[in-house]
Amino acid sequence: MKILVTGGLGFIGSHTVVALLEKDYEVIIIDNLSNTSIDVLEGITRITGKTPEFHQIDIRNKSALSRFFDEQPDIEGIIHFAAFKAVGESVEKPLDYYENNVAALVYLLKESCKLNQPKFIFSSSCTVYGQAEKLPITEDAPVQKANSPYGNTKQIDEEIIQDFINSGANLQAISLRYFNPIGAHPTxxxxxxxIGVPQNLVPFVAQTAARKREVLSVFGDDYPTEDGTCIRDYIHVMDLAEVHVIALEKLIEKDYSKPYDVFNVGTGKGNSVLDVVKTFEKVNNLKVPHKIVDRRPGDVTAAYADTTKVESVLGWKAQRTMADALKDAWRWEQKQQ
Incomplete structure (x- = not known):
């Protein structure tokens, strides 16, 4: 069975490709290499003993995308990761985010019409909830006005997918609203x-520990939380990769009747920024220089998942701890020296 993974050499995409290959799916990767390296392909091959087919395509290029789908009529599933993903950067570059995260999705869905009953897994985000009124966050929580252009793109994307299916499109889809992926493959x-300065917390922590960065900036210590820093639900990237495969199989096996559904994917536990820093220091036996700076535009105070639905419907539950993820992240960072 042939599965297309857009952004398949990115962080979550590459780990999902590994999970797919280990289940003997035939994987085709599209990636424009804007925030990753072709070397990731070698890592995937070394882990799995298999080399997935790779095409360097920017899905904003409609003609290139169209040619690709003309040559791949037997794709049965699409997992769509290709998107920009940094809250702070999206505030600075909103039009880039709308073009890359929204327009490109439209082009991809149009091309999916060439396929025979494709299954579609969308990489969504807990940012669709904005600052949720109630914690933990369930799938029934109202979608609030987004705190950032990034979060807004995910809201819009989910609406586009649902409108497309409601129009009679021969597509079945699941959006996975995940929280904060961290870690690395245990190998x-x-x-x-x-590429460049990390936009996410854990890579910046690891690079600071490795002395690539002078000091970690913690954005705000005056939030209404126990230690004043933001709280997030940090999930190991391999747990996240595995739920994509489970969701895809649910659709492929015709074991799910809904044309479209959404699931929160997290651990169900919230940890503050300082929790992450202190745990990283403890499990890796090192120090991370850090300082408190002003709040960052677009950040919400707290977000962590109610995982009842994903556990009961998809039969998935996070297996790895934050400590596991932070040890894996440091092991990966040491390999980059």
């Missing part, structure tokens, strides 16, 4: 590989 052969 340290693939991991989070930001």
């Amino acid at each position: 340290a052969l693939i991991g989070e590989l930001p």
Whole structure:
């Protein structure tokens, strides 16, 4: 069975490709390499003993995308990761985010019409909830006005997918609203590989520990939380990769009747920014220089998942701890020296 993974050499995409290959799916990767390296392909091969087909395509390029789908009529599933993903950067570059995260999705869905009953897994985000009124966050929580252009793109994307299906499109889809993926493959052969200055917490922590960065900036210590820093639900990237495969199989096996559904994916536990820093220091026996700076635009105070639905319907539950993820992240960072 042939599965297309867009953004398949990115952080979550590459780990999901590994999970798919280990289940003997035939995987085709599209990636424009804007925030990753072709070397990730070698890491995937070393882990699995298989080399997935790779096409360097920017899905904003409609003609290139169209040619690709003309040549791949037997794709049965699509897992769509290709998107920009940093809250702070989206505030600075909103039009780039709308073009890359929204327009490109439209082009991809149009091309999916060439396929025979494709199954579609969308990489969504807990940012669709904005600052939720109640914690933990369930799928029934109202979608609030987004705190950032990034979060807004995910809201819009989910609406586009649902409108497309409601129009009679021959597509079945699941959006996975996940929380904060961290860590790396335990082999340290693939991991989070930001180009330039990291936009996410854990890579910046790891690079600071490795002395690539002078000091970690903690954005705000005056939030209404126990230690004043933001709280998030940090999930190991391999747990996250595995739920994509489970969701896809649910659709492929015709074991799910809904044309479209959404699931929260997290651990169900919230940890503050300082919790992450202190745990990283403890499990890896090192120090991370850090300082408190002003709040960052677009950040919400707290977000962590109610995982009841994903556990009961998909039969998935996070297996790895934050400590596991932070040890794996440091092992990966050491390989980058």
